[in-house]
Structure formats: C-alpha cells, structure tokens
Amino acid sequence: MSPLAGPMVPGRPVTIANVSRRGFLRGVSGLAGLVLAVGYPRPARADDPPKYGADGMPNGWVDDPIAFVSVADDGTVSIVCHRSEMGQGVRTGMPMIVADELEADWKRVRVVQAPGDEKRYGNQDTDGSRSTRHFFDPMRRCGAAARAMLEAAAAARWKVPVAEVEAKNHEVVHRPTGRRLGYGALAKAAAAQPVPARETLRLKHPSQFRYIGKGQIKLVDGPDIATGKAKYGIDTRLPDMLYAVVARPPVYGGTVASYDDTEALKVPGVVRVVAIDGSPAPPEFKPLGGVAVIGRSTWAAMQGRKALQIGWDDGPNSGYDSAAFKATLEEAARKPGPVVRNDGNVETAMAGAARRLSAEYYIPHLAHATMEPPAAVARIANGKCEVWGCFQSPQAARDLVAKRLGLSPADVTVHVTLLGGGFGRKSKCDYGIEAAVLSQAMDGKPVKVTWTREDDLHHTYFHTVSVEHLEAGVDARGKPVAWLHRSVAPTLMSTFDAAADQEAALELGMGVINVPFAIPNVRIENPEATAHTRIGWFRSVSNIPHAFAVQSFVGELAAAAGRDPKEFLLEVIGPARWISPGTLKDSWNHGEDPERYPVDTGRLRRVVETAAREARWGRAMPKGRGLGIAAHYSFVTYVATVVEVAVDDKGALTIPRVDIAVDCGASINPDRVRAQMEGACVMGVGIATSSEMSFKDGRAEQGNFNTYEVTRIAAAPREIRVHILPGDFDLPLGGVGEPGVPPIPPALCNAIFAVTGKRIRRLPIRDQLKA
Amino acid sequence: MTPVTINGRRHDIDLPADTPLLWALRDELGLTGTKFGCGMALCGACTVHLDGQAVRSCMTPLSAVANKKVTTIEAMGADPVGKVVQTAWIEINVPQCGYCQTGQIMSATALLKRNPKPTDADIDRAMAGNICRCGTYSRIRTAIKQAAGLQGAKS
Numbered sequence: 001m002s003p004l005a006g007p008m009v010p011g012r013p014v015t016i017a018n019v020s021r022r023g024f025l026r027g028v029s030g031l032a033g034l035v036l037a038v039g040y041p042r043p044a045r046a047d048d049p050p051k052y053g054a055d056g057m058p059n060g061w062v063d064d065p066i067a068f069v070s071v072a073d074d075g076t077v078s079i080v081c082h083r084s085e086m087g088q089g090v091r092t093g094m095p096m097i098v099a100d101e102l103e104a105d106w107k108r109v110r111v112v113q114a115p116g117d118e119k120r121y122g123n124q125d126t127d128g129s130r131s132t133r134h135f136f137d138p139m140r141r142c143g144a145a146a147r148a149m150l151e152a153a154a155a156a157r158w159k160v161p162v163a164e165v166e167a168k169n170h171e172v173v174h175r176p177t178g179r180r181l182g183y184g185a186l187a188k189a190a191a192a193q194p195v196p197a198r199e200t201l202r203l204k205h206p207s208q209f210r211y212i213g214k215g216q217i218k219l220v221d222g223p224d225i226a227t228g229k230a231k232y233g234i235d236t237r238l239p240d241m242l243y244a245v246v247a248r249p250p251v252y253g254g255t256v257a258s259y260d261d262t263e264a265l266k267v268p269g270v271v272r273v274v275a276i277d278g279s280p281a282p283p284e285f286k287p288l289g290g291v292a293v294i295g296r297s298t299w300a301a302m303q304g305r306k307a308l309q310i311g312w313d314d315g316p317n318s319g320y321d322s323a324a325f326k327a328t329l330e331e332a333a334r335k336p337g338p339v340v341r342n343d344g345n346v347e348t349a350m351a352g353a354a355r356r357l358s359a360e361y362y363i364p365h366l367a368h369a370t371m372e373p374p375a376a377v378a379r380i381a382n383g384k385c386e387v388w389g390c391f392q393s394p395q396a397a398r399d400l401v402a403k404r405l406g407l408s409p410a411d412v413t414v415h416v417t418l419l420g421g422g423f424g425r426k427s428k429c430d431y432g433i434e435a436a437v438l439s440q441a442m443d444g445k446p447v448k449v450t451w452t453r454e455d456d457l458h459h460t461y462f463h464t465v466s467v468e469h470l471e472a473g474v475d476a477r478g479k480p481v482a483w484l485h486r487s488v489a490p491t492l493m494s495t496f497d498a499a500a501d502q503e504a505a506l507e508l509g510m511g512v513i514n515v516p517f518a519i520p521n522v523r524i525e526n527p528e529a530t531a532h533t534r535i536g537w538f539r540s541v542s543n544i545p546h547a548f549a550v551q552s553f554v555g556e557l558a559a560a561a562g563r564d565p566k567e568f569l570l571e572v573i574g575p576a577r578w579i580s581p582g583t584l585k586d587s588w589n590h591g592e593d594p595e596r597y598p599v600d601t602g603r604l605r606r607v608v609e610t611a612a613r614e615a616r617w618g619r620a621m622p623k624g625r626g627l628g629i630a631a632h633y634s635f636v637t638y639v640a641t642v643v644e645v646a647v648d649d650k651g652a653l654t655i656p657r658v659d660i661a662v663d664c665g666a667s668i669n670p671d672r673v674r675a676q677m678e679g680a681c682v683m684g685v686g687i688a689t690s691s692e693m694s695f696k697d698g699r700a701e702q703g704n705f706n707t708y709e710v711t712r713i714a715a716a717p718r719e720i721r722v723h724i725l726p727g728d729f730d731l732p733l734g735g736v737g738e739p740g741v742p743p744i745p746p747a748l749c750n751a752i753f754a755v756t757g758k759r760i761r762r763l764p765i766r767d768q769l770k771a
Numbered sequence: 772m773t774p775v776t777i778n779g780r781r782h783d784i785d786l787p788a789d790t791p792l793l794w795a796l797r798d799e800l801g802l803t804g805t806k807f808g809c810g811m812a813l814c815g816a817c818t819v820h821l822d823g824q825a826v827r828s829c830m831t832p833l834s835a836v837a838n839k840k841v842t843t844i845e846a847m848g849a850d851p852v853g854k855v856v857q858t859a860w861i862e863i864n865v866p867q868c869g870y871c872q873t874g875q876i877m878s879a880t881a882l883l884k885r886n887p888k889p890t891d892a893d894i895d896r897a898m899a900g901n902i903c904r905c906g907t908y909s910r911i912r913t914a915i916k917q918a919a920g921l922q923g924a925k926s
Contacts (some may be wrong), residue, residue: 083773
C-alpha cells in the first residue's frame, strides 16, 4: 500500500539526516538540554563535535513526508504530531505548520498522535520548550515535500511541466488552463512520487503563510475537551482491564520490610496483591517499588490499599527535614564554594565599593500537581507489550519498559494519550513501568495504574529546594560594581547519578551563571548540596529560584539607591549588545548554538521597556497599589513582566493586572503564545504566594490541595495582558512553554515591596504580609 | 443495587453503596468525561449535576444518588445552557491541557442556570472549587461572560 494514500503504514524506511545520539554529559560544551538516552551518562570525548538544537537531541529531527503526512482518497489529510500534548498546543501547532506548507485546507486535516518511535519521527522528548523551535523547519519541509509530490503527480497526470501547476488550498491547479484536481484524487499518484531532495524544496515566504503566525486556528482537541470526549492516560479503557494502585515507600530510598495483605484481599473487588521491586539509587525513571493492590475497579483497589499492613524500612533519608535542610543550605551558602564564573576581581571591587549589600532567598520544593495524576495501562501478549499513557517522553517509556520486562524495544509499543498537564513530571515514565510490571504479574492482562493525588504529591520528582545568596558592592550612585551569587540546591542530576551534588551546566545556565549584566566584577559559586528525595524538573526548572533571587536583589539594590526600579534594571542590564554565552561561562545555552543564539541584551531591554510602557510604569498609584518589574532570559526567549498588586490594611494580596512582554522571535501560533504566558503567570503566582512541599521525618508533609495550595480563580490576576514583540521569521525561534514563569515571583515581590516596604525573600509568601 | 438516572437513562448500578459516584461513572459506565483529580472535593474535576445542582462526584456515594437524576458533561451538548457554555469555551480556545475543563464547564453551567448574569464576584465564588493548573482562569472568566451574553462586564 502506498504510504501517502490511506492509513499510515509503519515500517517504510525513512530518510533521517543528522541523527545523533547523545547521553547526559556533565558540564561540557554542546550539552543539549535535558537529553534522555538510555545508557547515559557517558563522558564527553574531546573529538565530539558540538551539536545544537534539534541535532543535539537523541534521534534528532525527521522531515520525511512519508512519516508525517498521508492523504486519503476522500481528501482527508492526516498529519502526525510526534510531540506530546500537555496544554502547550503542540498538537495544533505542529500539524498547522505542515498544513500551511502543504497548502492543506485546515478543515480537512486530522491529527494523528505518534507512538513512541524516535527513529521514525525524530526526538519526542517533550520538555525544555523545544517543540516549535526545533521542529518548525523540519515540519515546514515535510509539508513542502508533500506539496511537491502532489504537484508532481498532477503535472504527470496532465502531462504538463511541473512549473505550470500550483497547489492551493487542498487542490492542485494547472495555471494556464485552470484544470484542477483535489488532493484526494491525487493521493495514490502522489505517494508513488519520489520524496524530493531537501535542497529542491520550495518553502513559502512568510508573507504567504495562511495559518502560521495568524493565531486563528482553533485547538484541534477543543470540541472533544469541551464535550468530555477527550481521552487522557487515566481514561484509557481496555476489555478485561484490571485496576491498580500502589503503596509506595513514604521516604525516598525506603523499602518494604514486610507486608500483610490478608485484610486487603478481603475487600470486595480486590483480585491480587503484588510486591513491586524498587531499585537502588540513582532513581532514574524507575518505579519506587512498594506493594500494589489490583482490583476490578479503581475504587476497589484504593479500598484494598487502605487495608494493607506494611512495615517500611525508611532507609537513609528518614531524617530529611525541610527546616533543618534549609539551615544546611544556608550554612553552605555563607561560605565560599566552587567557583563557576569569575570576572574581574570581586574582592577588590567589594572592598572599594561605596556600599555593600547582601540578601538570601529561599525557594522550597514544589510539586507539579498536574490535574491528571500519573496513570498508565499496559498489557502483554505474545511476547509484546503495549502501553498507553500520558508520557512526555514516549521513547524513554518504550526503552525503559522494554528493559524492565527483558524485551527488545521493538516489542514494546507506547501509545501517547493526551496529557492532563505535564510540567516536566510526565517526562519520567515510572508509572508506565509500574503498569507493565503489574500486567506481567497478571499474565499479561491489561492493568491500569492510577496515582492518587496523595501518591502524586508524596512521590513526585520534586522541584529542588534552593538557597540563593547574593552580595553586591555598589558605587556612590548605587550601581553594582561587584556581584557575588552563591546558588546552593540539590541537583536534578542526582536522579541519574547518586553522587551528584553540584548544579549541572544546564541548571547554572538557567539564570545564575549567565546573568547578562553590565557589572565588571562577577563571581558565581556553587557549593555542594545532597539530594534526599527524587529531584526532577518543574516548568522552567532552576530559572525559578535563580530569577527570583536575581531580580529581587536588583529590586533591593534599586531601592537602596533610591532609584526607579525599571531604570535601574535597564542600567544593570547595560547597553544593547550581544554577549557570547561562553563569555558568561555558560556552556549549555539551552542546547543551542551560541553563535545563533547569543544573549541579546537589546532584546532584554526591549521587553523591559515594552512591559513598562504597556503597564504605564511611573503612573501615580492609588494607596495600597504598586507595580513591580522583573525580566528574565530563559529557553532562548526574553520575557519582562510588570505586576500590579493591591495589598489591603490586613495584608490581603490581590493582583489586578499583569503585563507580560515576550520576545520569542516569530510567533508561530500567537494564540498559544498568549495562552502559555497567561498560564505561566498563574503558575508563577502560585509559586510565589502559596505552594510549598516540605519534608519531615523523610516524608512529604502535603498530600492534597488542602495543604499543597495552588492558585484558584479568585487569586489569579484579574487581567493578564500579553504583549508579543513582533518577530521576524529570520530570527531563530525561542521557547514559549516555560519562559513566562520565572519573572513572575520576583516582579510580584518587587510590587509588594513598592506597596508595603516589606521585602519577601522566602517563598511562598503565605502569611508573611499579614498585619 | 443503586437505581439512578444518568443523562436521562435509568441505570441499576451493582456496586457497594459507599462507592463514590465518580468511579461508578468512570469505571463501571465508561463515562470518562468526569475526571479524577483529588478524591477529596478540593479540585472540582469530578463535578456533575445532581438534580440540577453542581456536586463533586468523588465524595458523593451511590447511596446519595439513589433514585435521583445525574447529568454529566456528556449530556451538556443537549442542554441549552451547557451547549452555549461549550460553544464559548471552543470559540475562545479556553483549554490548555483540558483535563479540568469538563469540571469547569459543569460548574459554569450550574452557575449560569441559577444566575444568568454573574458578576466577577459571583464567578469567583462559583468557580472557586475548580482548579486549573494550566492557569486558564482569565479565559474561563471571559467564556462565562460570553456565554452569559455579557461582553467584558465588570463586577
């Protein structure tokens, strides 16, 4: 069957260019973001050529139209989305790019979600705000190639030169005669055409885009979501499916010492109780282990779990205590530590400074708390395993399920459902492996593992905990001439290397080492810190504590100098210039080529100026209201935020308005850029005001939304205005999913300071403003 | 055995009487539009209408719905207010991940049925129990007002 005519047929060889397989590399140039390849890490070799962007991710990119596009005889165009949809709009945006170059009528396009298969589709590791910036060009080429094949087929059918035909809105037209053929009529013939060589492809000029950049496309899954038809991992249903919940060790690193399932087995609907082996550190994406209750319904399994009697050996982290650990971090932050960047001479400059200031900032552990908790279904038949789930990294799920079951990845199929939120939690497929292990225990019957909210909050891969220690020496005008930042936080690399106790290049490159300020003497230090729980990545990752500290401290310096915070921020950023990330000792640069993506302080200044202008910075504020500003460069995008707060005489905080200026290069789907900034704003508000995961006796203290508080509608900013700076399609694209988060907490706290004179240095704010 | 009318159809649900309605809907009847988010009536993802009132099905046992009428998201398309709410949601591109949105729509529909012209404060109160981790609140508010025929009305 010809691949372009009818349903997708897997297995036809695809042309893949520039595939590279990279493991986790530590602190070495060319490290490409959160790269996940089974068999990591391996030491970098001196002769490794640096690979950037999509080239730097495992399995790179694929632009073969055969893999992504098929046209049915009735003209329906099916376009594959290979990235996971977790609300960032990728299932709409990626196919839209293909459809635009393809000249497809969007109303006749349907989207097909790819299974986990990076060899066929290119990298599918959906995090790091990479989808659009890495796949814009490959998806354009896919669409252009498919269009060329349709045009070639029409030209052949009419026996005319291909230069005389043109694909337009789902049909090919012969310009001299006006003859036309719809894509359906051409489908079989087009599929028989050779895939055009990449260098012959004609891509549209941006002025010709019908969908890209317009922001008019409705969400592909909008109607299904609104009517309840949309299916998430947790909604997967298979015939004869069993349901499981797992009792996991309350303390990370703990194990089951003993268990008694007598009472659990008596609960109506419970079928079996099965122990799951955990694994020694490092945790990677492996299940924590524990005791699973399998039943005929989720409720039966939950009730059965309540009746389990388990004796836990809590293991080495049984004493993990957030209050004590804060003190440990603070102690480390107050002593010199390993130096990661050293410009000029901070000591001398501090000694000669007119004034010295210092501040310490604390940001606790956070939990993603995706509205859909982790869930997956697995079944095994004839030596093959099928998994359904909400995975951000379906290839990792495939590889690791195979490894756990002793199968070849070729014998594992991972179906990717919609994700009810991801934020980085669902990059880790431990719940998929649990489902596979339990299916295996039940002779291959389909088993759905559901995590309850308590499971999710107790056992997630937490955002790390940080103390950020800052010192500045300022001149007579209050301008910093010396800057010292000690960042202390357990590293997410501890999830892959039990001995890792220093922030990796990628964490340092998230706003601590690469502060792009015009300060001649800068020293960045990173004292060690040990992880006592699983540490993962949470939407914008270490940018959260780093931006909070840096932008709050700039606000503090402005106040000490008696200067307007916006003007002061612009002065600290300095004049418009390009800074090579290498100059800042940033070897990571979000996995992007430092020559394509220098740090552009001009763009940073422009978002500051835009946000300030739109917020009417400098206007007289009524009593009890104030503005705060912050700007941050992350995921190669520039964002500045002005937050307007109102604080009443009892200390109650509301946020009437937020203005966000974002420069991400061109906006491929402006509606989703706006949505991502709006959502990131709300998430940042929650981080700043109310969310905290704390530990006592090794255990996470919060179990549900009564104690882990997230932003609800009344506390969300009443008005969020997003100002997208006009982007040029010649500029390299920036990420969109995450950069909106980091500036929010410091802008909010700077606004609170403007109103109350109170400086928040510890998040969440919670009761710190109460009179 | 619990007799209950769901979306206009009579069911006899053969599950223990203390089973939350949520799991009867999802696992027994395959109506997965109603979502699980917390199990403690804190997040609103499980919102259904019970005899016209918005309730959290995760903490509503079957015994409490015996001989009553339950309406879920699956039936909102046939409900005049529900349909208008869904249309506004789609038009404004409210959802991001979408998982909370059926609960949001159920709460919004219940609000508009009892209060066709809600103020911002009314919306705050009625929607306080529905969490959205993606942060779509400003569009939820706009969509409720659009559904109510109030464009940009202020409280």
